[in-house]
Amino acid sequence: MAGHPGQENTLKLIKGDFYWAGMNQFIKEYVSSCQKCSRTKNIHHKMFGLLKPLQISPVPWNSLSMDFMTQFLMSNRFDSILVVVERFSKMAIFIQIYGKITALDLAQIFMNNVFSKNGLPASIVSDRESLFVSSFWTQLFQQLKISRDLSIDFHAETDGQTEGVNYILKQSLQMYVSYHKDDWHTWLPLAEFSFNNVENTSTKQSPFFTIDGGKPIFDSIHILQDSPSGKLSTKLQSVQ
Numbered sequence: 001m002a003g004h005p006g007q008e009n010t011l012k013l014i015k016g017d018f019y020w021a022g023m024n025q026f027i028k029e030y031v032s033s034c035q036k037c038s039r040t041k042n043i044h045h046k047m048f049g050l051l052k053p054l055q056i057s058p059v060p061w062n063s064l065s066m067d068f069m070t071q072f073l074m075s076n077r078f079d080s081i082l083v084v085v086e087r088f089s090k091m092a093i094f095i096q097i098y099g100k101i102t103a104l105d106l107a108q109i110f111m112n113n114v115f116s117k118n119g120l121p122a123s124i125v126s127d128r129e130s131l132f133v134s135s136f137w138t139q140l141f142q143q144l145k146i147s148r149d150l151s152i153d154f155h156a157e158t159d160g161q162t163e164g165v166n167y168i169l170k171q172s173l174q175m176y177v178s179y180h181k182d183d184w185h186t187w188l189p190l191a192e193f194s195f196n197n198v199e200n201t202s203t204k205q206s207p208f209f210t211i212d213g214g215k216p217i218f219d220s221i222h223i224l225q226d227s228p229s230g231k232l233s234t235k236l237q238s239v240q
Contacts, residue, residue: 061118063087065125065162075185090200091207096185107139
């Protein structure tokens with residue numbers, strides 16, 4: 001359920017509901033023995049060089065970054081993913097899309113999946129050329145019948161945190177997809193949930209907690225309240 005988040009985050013997820021003697025060592029050994037993690041995860045480190053952090057508004061959904069993950073194998077007509085990250089809470093939205101979309105297509109997708117739930121941001125970061133981003137906003141404003149005079153701050157550059165999200169998403173999908181890798185779109189909602197439910201290293205809390213002030217329910221925990229023998233294995237399975 002949590003997308004194989006690694007030893008540290010698995011421990012944090014389980015600590016919220018359970019405790020037993022030797023828990024840390026047990027979870028460390030359990031996660032280390034995960035065959036899927038061994039096959040799909042690489043050891044990685046922070047990128048070298050100096051980074052110039054972008055200003056982030058302290059208001060949720062006021063500052064977003066958008067990026068495209070492309071060249072996936074076709075999965076029910078989809079071959080790309082639009083990744084939208086709310087830069088204050090680090091909450092992510094993963095949207096399956098068709099390869100080459102126009103600014104008009106992107107405006108409709110944004111309106112259906114982002115604006116309808118969270119309104120317009122004050123700034124957006126994207127590695128797409130500024131002309132494409134400007135055309136996207138023009139199309140969106142036309143559909144919403146909003147004056148183009150509204151000030152939007154554009155940053156036509158790569159946002160490092162979005163690249164990090166892309167890396168995590170790719171690993172998560174590798175855990176779930178079939179051998180032929182042609183069903184990844186069916187696992188995208190689960191990958192989004194698991195990403196937003198894991199503590200972020202920057203905010204020290206999960207995106208869900210930052211936005212909602214709490215954590216979503218794992219059904220298996222509540223179902224097995226009266227079954228001590230089944231608690232541990234089911235909880236570990238749900239976390240993995």
